[in-house]
Amino acid sequence: MSMIKKIFVVIEREYLVRLRSKVFIISTLLAPVLMVLILVLPSVINALSGDKAQYFVVHDETGLIDTLLMSQDSVFYQRSETGLDELRSQLNLREIQGYIHIPASVLDSNVSVTFFHDGSAGITAGSRIRSDIRQSIRDIKLDQLETPREVREVLEERISVDNVIVSETGEEAADSGLSAILGFIMGFIIYGAMLGYGTLILKSVLEEKSSRIVEVVVSSVRSFELLLGKLFGIALLGLTQFVIWSVSGAAILFFAAPLIALFSGSAEGSAEMAEAQAISIPVIGIDVWIGFTGFFLLGFLIYSSLFAAVGAAVEQESDGQQLQLPIVMLIIVPLLFLFAVADHPTSTMAVITSMIPFFAPILMPARMAVISVPFWQLALTFLLMLLTFLFLIWVSARIYRVGILMYGKEASFKELWKWIWQD
């Protein structure tokens, strides 16, 4: 039987056995569910917490501001003539949630207004009160100065600054500022995937070695065929998970607005979300997705070759820590650059670090999410990664071939070096 056929038999087993495992099924299904929850939960919580009408007592010594506040929301703001001491004791006894003390001099000088509450007001209420009071005081002062309507309009103006990215081919795309965050998230997902799937490879090699299955398998196939079958089988598994997540992710984003509306019961919320979608959906273009997947796959192959070698060199997972350390470091280093690269994707530092084969799987997709990376950089990086992979799989296969049959021997770096050169 040809080598390719045998590799496919191995790929099939590695893939199917893991595809059916509970861990895979649960983690694959859980991610989209989490995504729905993250999108829907805030509005659900909002809807739930909004059921108890919140109100605050306004103690206004100017006698002007409270009227304006009441005219905005006569439920949220309750005017009160009660003395400050009395209000304080009511608050202490928790008869009221809080009160706002507006001193008489607030219109003449820059004294502050104070909002006393029991701690349950939350950030939303606090910032709403702040902006309402500022607005009211400004309106009163403008009235007092008999400011003309034109001046008021100037003050109300909100000039928007549009942020447009122009590509080399002249196309325009709105930059929402989200793309840097997206790049950051992408880098992180690839980091997690490479670490997770790399560990899976290590465990898989170790399972066969410690259970001695490997001796039977290598009496049927070459160790190199087994190693390749393992890497590609698990890469296929990773790809499957990515596709499922991408499709369900896209579906969730597509249905997000009606979904949120359904849960929050507010049409306003859905409109807001729909607006947010309009910004974020086009960012994950198909080209970015392909780049993302491609860099993940190559990165996975590079790191998995290393993890496989470690798995073959040790007998128990705990023994692998020392040998794993340099690999894990290599994966972590690009994380240190990730934010800077996503923030300044065209800087020399970003260009160079994103093209180093060990860092590229994390940093290049991050750049791709933010800008359109020049083609030569992508092509060169792909080539460099491919060469790195071919070199590492050669080294790894040589360690693997010796290591899987080696028991009771401490696998130091020196020992591994000998294995590589052993005939």
Next chain:
Amino acid sequence: MNNSVVSFENVSKRFGKQYAVDGVSFEVQEGRIFGLLGPNGAGKTTSIRMLTNILVPDEGVVRLGGEVVSPETQRHIGYLPEERGLYKKMKVKEQLIYFSRLKGLSRSDSAKSISYWLDRFGAKEWAEKEVSELSKGMQQKIQFIATIAHDPMCLIFDEPFSGLDPINSELLKDIILELRSTGKTIFFATHRMEQVEQLCDDIALFNHGKLVLSGEVSKVKAAFGKNTLKIRFKGSPDFLNQLEHVRIASKSQHSAEIVLKDGADDQKILRHALDSVHVHSFELIEPSVQEIFIDTISKS
């Protein structure tokens, strides 16, 4: 010797500076059970690994069915290693089909052969169970089926009986003999010499990487000569301790096996025995494989 299925021609394998196998040559004929004997670390496993193409010899040639061992010859071999294992989380049948497909069988041929062998071992109802649900003995049978299901011309069994109860041992022995009768060539590695006596046609004895003895069991025994006395008697066995130039291989209250060394005189021993006890029988016999093993290893 043109019909030899396996041949080792001056084969050596080094690990570092140490020779694991050192200039070994032997041939195995079709339809024979060939015993691989030797102390731990003598080079048996390394030899097996070169035959299965897991390792490549540094010098010499290993042939299977006339061809130099390569990935192509792997499909003609079934190997049951001493240390064994199966995928815990895979179902029995699925797992057997996997191993058989790795040897090059199609999925349907694998399934046919496997259901035949599961039936032979009375294991049909385990087909859809996960290996982790099976007892040690059951797993042993499954592993045995994994070794033979692809119908290889050469089989290698390393301690195949370990962990089996007497009934299953008997079943396995019958199947091994049946496989021989269908023309399979079988390598049998074990430390249990009574099994070698029962099963092997030929033996090869390894020590420190070298082949120190090999050939047909009967010829090896004949070459050793009738150097063992088997005596049955009534009376105190204390007289055995006074004998010179011998080694007492085994003794009980009424019998003993005495290995004659250089300078021993069987007639003198007989006279001494007649003076000491009532002798029922006194016979000069061929040595057991166990004796040959101990004698050869202690000399080499």
